[in-house]
Every structure is written in structure tokens, then in C-alpha cells.
Amino acid sequence: MENPLIPKWTGPHGGVPPFDKVKVASFKPALEAAMAECLAEMDRIANDPAPPTFANTIEAMEKGGRMLDRVGNIYGVWSSTMRNAAFQEVEREMEPKLAAFRDEVVQNEKLFRRIAAVYGAREKSGLDAEQKRLTWLKYQDFARSGAKLDAVAKKKLSDINQRLATLYTQFSQNVLADENTALILDSETELAGLPQSLRDAAAQAAKERDQPGKWAILNTRSSVEPFLTYSQRRDLRKRVWEAFVSRGDNGNERDNKKIIAEIVKLRGERAKLLGYASHAHWRLEMSMAKTPERATQLMEAVWRPAVKRVAEEVADMQAVADKEGAGIRIEPWDYRYYAEKVRKAKYDVDDNEVMPYLQLENLREAMFWVAGELLDLHFAPVKDVPVYHPDVRVWEVKDGAGRHVALFYFDPYARADKSSGAWMNAYRNQERFDGEVTTIVSNNSNFVKGKPGEPILVSWDDAVTLFHEFGHALHGISSSVRYPSLSGTNVDRDYVEFPSQLLEHWLATPEVLNKYARHCKTGASIPQSLVKKIERASKFNKGFENVEYLSSALVDMRMHLAPDKASDITEFERGTLSALGMPKEMVMRHRLPHFGHLFSSDSYSAGYYSYLWADTLSADAFEAFTEAGGAYDKGVARKLREYVFSTGNSVDPAEGYRAFRGRDAGIEALMRRRGFAPPLHRQQ
Numbered sequence: 001m002e003n004p005l006i007p008k009w010t011g012p013h014g015g016v017p018p019f020d021k022v023k024v025a026s027f028k029p030a031l032e033a034a035m036a037e038c039l040a041e042m043d044r045i046a047n048d049p050a051p052p053t054f055a056n057t058i059e060a061m062e063k064g065g066r067m068l069d070r071v072g073n074i075y076g077v078w079s080s081t082m083r084n085a086a087f088q089e090v091e092r093e094m095e096p097k098l099a100a101f102r103d104e105v106v107q108n109e110k111l112f113r114r115i116a117a118v119y120g121a122r123e124k125s126g127l128d129a130e131q132k133r134l135t136w137l138k139y140q141d142f143a144r145s146g147a148k149l150d151a152v153a154k155k156k157l158s159d160i161n162q163r164l165a166t167l168y169t170q171f172s173q174n175v176l177a178d179e180n181t182a183l184i185l186d187s188e189t190e191l192a193g194l195p196q197s198l199r200d201a202a203a204q205a206a207k208e209r210d211q212p213g214k215w216a217i218l219n220t221r222s223s224v225e226p227f228l229t230y231s232q233r234r235d236l237r238k239r240v241w242e243a244f245v246s247r248g249d250n251g252n253e254r255d256n257k258k259i260i261a262e263i264v265k266l267r268g269e270r271a272k273l274l275g276y277a278s279h280a281h282w283r284l285e286m287s288m289a290k291t292p293e294r295a296t297q298l299m300e301a302v303w304r305p306a307v308k309r310v311a312e313e314v315a316d317m318q319a320v321a322d323k324e325g326a327g328i329r330i331e332p333w334d335y336r337y338y339a340e341k342v343r344k345a346k347y348d349v350d351d352n353e354v355m356p357y358l359q360l361e362n363l364r365e366a367m368f369w370v371a372g373e374l375l376d377l378h379f380a381p382v383k384d385v386p387v388y389h390p391d392v393r394v395w396e397v398k399d400g401a402g403r404h405v406a407l408f409y410f411d412p413y414a415r416a417d418k419s420s421g422a423w424m425n426a427y428r429n430q431e432r433f434d435g436e437v438t439t440i441v442s443n444n445s446n447f448v449k450g451k452p453g454e455p456i457l458v459s460w461d462d463a464v465t466l467f468h469e470f471g472h473a474l475h476g477i478s479s480s481v482r483y484p485s486l487s488g489t490n491v492d493r494d495y496v497e498f499p500s501q502l503l504e505h506w507l508a509t510p511e512v513l514n515k516y517a518r519h520c521k522t523g524a525s526i527p528q529s530l531v532k533k534i535e536r537a538s539k540f541n542k543g544f545e546n547v548e549y550l551s552s553a554l555v556d557m558r559m560h561l562a563p564d565k566a567s568d569i570t571e572f573e574r575g576t577l578s579a580l581g582m583p584k585e586m587v588m589r590h591r592l593p594h595f596g597h598l599f600s601s602d603s604y605s606a607g608y609y610s611y612l613w614a615d616t617l618s619a620d621a622f623e624a625f626t627e628a629g630g631a632y633d634k635g636v637a638r639k640l641r642e643y644v645f646s647t648g649n650s651v652d653p654a655e656g657y658r659a660f661r662g663r664d665a666g667i668e669a670l671m672r673r674r675g676f677a678p679p680l681h682r683q684q
């Protein structure tokens with residue numbers, strides 16, 4: 001019987017992933033066959049008797065590896081959303097093999113000599129701009145991954161990469177296991193303060209855990225944060241908070257601290273081997289920031305006013321607690337609870353009042369509407385496409401001329417074996433090189449299902465995240481380039497967050513709120529007075545948000561600049577935070593023992609700063625709209641599509657931004673958006 005993962009995708013819309021046929025047992029043989037095929041393809045290119053040209057080398061490589069793309073993408077979907085025990089076993093076996101395979105391609109000397117030859121001749125061989133950029137990136141990718149090393153160093157590098165792959169898998173499987181735990185509450189009194197929607201969700205979650213009649217607070221962000229915001233039970237807030245911040249840090253068999261220490265040490269060794277001062281220097285070389293120093297400078301410019309703001313926020317909260325006669329000092333498990341009280345007191349708005357207007361399905365419709373207004377993309381549901389779980393739904397995306405563009409898969413609900421958080425995933429990248437293909441992207445999140453048939457209400461923050469991930473999806477869908485390697489979101493991570501963070505701004509536009517923020521019971525649209533209050537409160541709690549994020553980003557960068565200091569993870573985290581002047585009422589958004597951005601792969605390592613970097617662009621870019629008269633200005637939207645959403649990695653991101661805005665982005669818009677004073681002296 002043929003392995004369902006291997007053949008070209010068939011079915012409607014130019015072929016779709018055969019999710020309905022996938023069995024966990026199919027992954028290993030399919031990955032092995034696909035790696036073997038890819039290695040054979042690369043060998044064929046390397047041994048081509050014809051002299052190296054762009055067509056017979058770079059383009060031939062773009063044509064190759066297609067089976068591995070297909071298999072690898074479905075493997076990735078299982079890894080993030082269907083990661084049961086059987087699949088985890090496959091990962092543990094296959095991840096080091098995949099790492100070894102990637103090194104084998106990079107270390108193919110004949111292949112690299114051909115790439116280097118095409119790269120050397122790129123200016124005089126009649127290539128267009130996109131082809132030149134592809135050649136440059138391909139050369140950099142190989143050179144930076146060790147293609148120039150001698151045989152001994154190559155072997156050492158490959159050993160390091162395989163060991164790292166094993167450690168990343170262990171790390172993320174440990175976090176998943178800790179997030180699969182829950183605090184079970186037995187009595188109604190333990191729910192004091194929780195709004196009905198949270199009670200329903202907790203009851204549903206308990207039922208799914210075979211504890212009917214009880215309530216389960218899952219150890220994931222989307223369950224923990226609302227609990228910490230509303231629960232009047234300080235003792236339970238503390239327990240929920242402690243379980244959440246201790247993921248991967250419980251001294252048991254799932255503890256991640258030793259794993260992290262080894263990861264950081266190996267990354268340091270690898271960077272040295274590749275000729276870089278540190279892992280951070282290696283990772284940032286191809287980014288917009290270019291150097292750890294430039295990234296750090298930006299972080300520090302925002303860190304100082306953010307810490308100052310936290311002190312003001314804590315003073316406000318302490319005053320509320322004192323007035324209540326609570327007899328407490330504000331502790332980390334009190335922050336969200338009292339912040340909510342201050343917000344209510346200062347701005348007369350609380351999330352509880354806003355949430356009934358934020359229904360998941362209406363917000364999804366709102367995102368689709370924004371995509372139509374900004375990018376002329378139009379969504380219609382389809383039923384003829386297989387999915388990997390009954391919760392997943394699919395839409396076809398067409399352009400204004402009715403031309404089929406893409407498929408959008410939406411997997412919104414939390415379940416066991418699914419990673420927490422929210423993310424976008426590309427199942428198939430846009431390209432024009434090997435024929436027109438249907439771009440396929442997905443959005444994934446972890447909303448807790450409420451009572452069957454009742455609308456799912458989400459917090460303002462979760463609504464922002466929904467728009468954020470949809471921004472990534474639109475970045476993938478809008479792509480219009482020739483080569484798949486340059487397509488869509490295949491850009492550096494400090495640029496990839498720009499389109500997504502930009503799209504967040506449209507949630508708060510009156511057009512969206514008036515039309516889509518409708519009350520779950522009455523259907524009435526959100527009152528203007530409440531919209532005004534939300535606007536006024538938009539700079540509220542920025543101290544907390546920025547310190548929570550920046551402490552994580554600064555610890556990440558310092559750790560990857562000085563791996564020698566990070567052998568004891570607990571001590572490194574404590575010492576770095578104390579040196580930074582971390583307010584004692586707060587913790588990092590992601591403590592090191594569960595910081596998946598850094599340790600489940602290389603991707604955001606020494607790169608958590610990227611969100612801030614990209615936000616300098618998104619804050620500045622949104623002002624282009626407001627300056628032109630509004631968030632739906634057609635002229636600015638056209639430029640946005642042309643220079644940002646459609647270009648993928650086919651142009652240098654700094655140049656693309658300049659073409660859109662007419663200048664570089666400064667830090668001023670970023671500071672304005674946070675309600676911080678801009679620095680007196682411009683940063684160099």
C-alpha cells in the first residue's frame with residue numbers, strides 16, 4: 001500500500017494536503033523516502049557535467065526537494081497540533097536525522113562550489129533582481145551553515161546540530177507535558193470573581209478531562225491569564241500562577257534547566273566553529289538589526305521608561321488594595337487582578353464589559369472584511385477539503401477579479417496534544433516558478449470552547465492576537481514572487497512580525513467595532529461610549545506589557561552573547577534580571593525553563609527582540625494611514641500591498657519599507673503608541 005504522504009497532493013484547488021489519510025506510522029518512512037529523494041536530486045545537480053549556471057544550479061535546487069516539502073509540512077502540522085505520545089516518539093527519532101540530512105546537503109562540496117560560482121558571476125550573468133537576491137541568499141545560507149569548513153569541523157558541526165535537535169525535541173515535549181496539567185476545582189466557592197464564560201469554559205475543560213461537575217484551570221496562557229485577572233481567591237491565584245511560571249522548572253523528569261544549559265553551550269561552540277563571536281552575532285547577521293548591539297540599543301531605549309511606568313502602575317494598584325483594606329503588598333499573582341481594578345476605576349472599563357461584544361466568529365468575519373478592504377482578498381467557506389481534526393475549517397480566498405488565490409485553514413480551539421499560544425503555518429508557499437500553485441496557510445490558536453452552541457467570547461488581548469496571526473496569514477496569501485524560497489513569510493524574523501503587528505491596529509478601528517463587535521445576547525453593536533473608553537485606556541498597563549516582554553528579550557540576548565555565564569540557568573536568570581532592575585512585582589513573560597521561542601528550535605533564539613524591532617515598523621507604518629486620513633485609505637493600502645505584503649523576501653526589507661513609507665522608520669511612533677516620551681536624543 002502506498003504511503004499517503006508521498007504522492008503529489010490531489011483533489012480540488014490544485015491539490016490539498018491529504019489530512020484524512022495520515023497515520024502516525026506513515027511519517028517515518030515518508031520522511032526517509034523524501035530525504036533520500038532530495039539528497040539524490042542535490043547530487044544530480046552537484047554532478048551536472050555542464051558548467052554551473054543559475055538555471056542548472058539555483059533554479060534546479062528550487063525545483064528539488066518537493067516531496068520533502070509536502071511530507072515535512074504535514075509532519076509540522078502534527079508536531080504543533082496533534083502531538084500525541086506516538087507522534088512524540090517519531091519526533092524523537094526523526095529530529096536528529098532531519099538535522100543530519102540538512103547538514104549533508106549543506107556539506108555537499110561539489111554543490112557548494114557550483115553555488116559559489118553562480119554567486120561569483122551574479123552581476124554579469126544577466127540575472128534579474130529577484131534572481132540575484134535568491135543567489136545571494138542561497139550562498140549565504142550555505143556559507144553561514146558551515147559549507148566552507150574543513151572536514152573535521154564539518155563533522156563536529158553536524159554532531160552539534162544533531163544533539164541540538166534532540167534537545168529541542170526534549171525541551172518542547174517537556175513543556176507540552178507540563179501544559180497538559182490542570183488545577184481541578186471542586187466547589188463553586190473556588191470560582192469567586194470568575195465571569196460566567198470562564199466558568200463554562202472551565203466546566204467544559206473538566207468534562208473533557210473526565211472530571212464532570214468540576215472545573216479545570218488548564219496550565220496554558222489562555223486559561224491562566226483570565227483566571228489571574230478575575231479570581232478573587234488570592235490563594236488560588238498564587239497556585240495557578242506558580243504552576244504556570246514553573247513549567248519546565250519542577251525538578252522532576254520534565255525539568256528543562258539542564259537541557260537549556262547544554263543548548264546554550266552547544267550554540268556557543270557552534271558559533272565559534274562558524275567564525276562568529278557568539279550565537280547572537282551569528283543569528284543577527286542576516287536580520288534587519290544586523291548586530292546584537294543595535295537590537296540591544298532599541299530594547300534599552302524602551303526598557304527604562306517601561307520600568308518607570310511599572311512603578312507607577314504598582315503604586316496605583318497598591319492604593320486600590322489599601323483602600324479595600326486587603327492588607328497585602330502587590331505580588332506577581334496580584335498584578336493582573338489589581339490592574340483590572342485600576343482600569344475599571346481610572347477608565348471605567350473592564351474586560352468583562354467588553355468581552356460580550358467580542359465573539360470569536362464575529363471577529364473572524366471582521367478579519368476577513370479587513371482583508372477585503374485593505375488587500376482586496378475575499379473569503380468563502382469550502383467543505384470539499386480534508387482536515388486533520390473536526391474543529392478545523394477551511395475557506396477559499398479569491399482576489400477582487402474573482403481569481404482563486406489561496407486556501408485558509410482555521411484551527412481555533414485548545415485541546416490536549418496541541419501547543420499552547422497562537423501561530424500561523426504555511427502548508428504551501430506561493431510561487432510562479434514551477435507553475436502557479438494555490439497558496440495554503442493556516443491560523444492556529446487555543447480558545448477554550450464554552451457550552452456547545454454558545455458563542456465563544458474572547459478577551460481584548462486575545463482578539464488582538466487573532467488579528468496578529470491573521471496578519472501573518474495575509475502576508476503568506478498576498479505573496480507574489482517567482483521563487484518559493486523567497487515567498488511570503490520566508491523573511492527574517494525581525495521583519496516577519498511587521499505585517500502581523502501592523503494588522504493588529506485594525507481591530508480597534510470604529511469600522512470594525514461598529515460592524516462586528518456585537519453583544520452576544522442582544523446583538524446590539526458596541527456602544528460608542530465603550531469604544532471611547534477602550535481608546536482612552538489603550539495606553540493603560542503598558543509598563544507591565546513592555547517589562548514582561550523586554551525582560552524576556554533582554555535575558556535571551558544576554559544569554560546568547562555570553563553562554564559561559566549561563567551554565568546555571570536559575571542563577572543566570574535571577575542575576576540578569578536583578579542587574580536589569582526587574583520590578584519585583586513581575587516575572588518574565590516566558591521564563592527560561594519554558595521559553596519555547598528560544599529552545600524548541602533555533603528560530604527565535606537571540607531573536608525575541610524581533611517583536612519590538614518589527615513594532616517600530618508597524619507603529620510607524622500605521623501612522624502612514626492616519627496621516628493620509630484613515631485606516632482604510634486606498635492609496636496607502638495599495639502601497640502596503642505592493643511593497644510589504646506581496647514582496648516576500650524578493651527585496652531587501654529595509655528597501656521595501658523605504659519604498660512604502662518614503663523614509664526609514666524612527667522610534668518616535670513606537671514610543672507614542674506606548675505612551676512613553678520619545679528619547680531626547682535620537683538613537684544613532
Ligand SMILES: [Zn+2]
Nearest residue numbers: 468472497500
Ligand atoms: Zn507573530
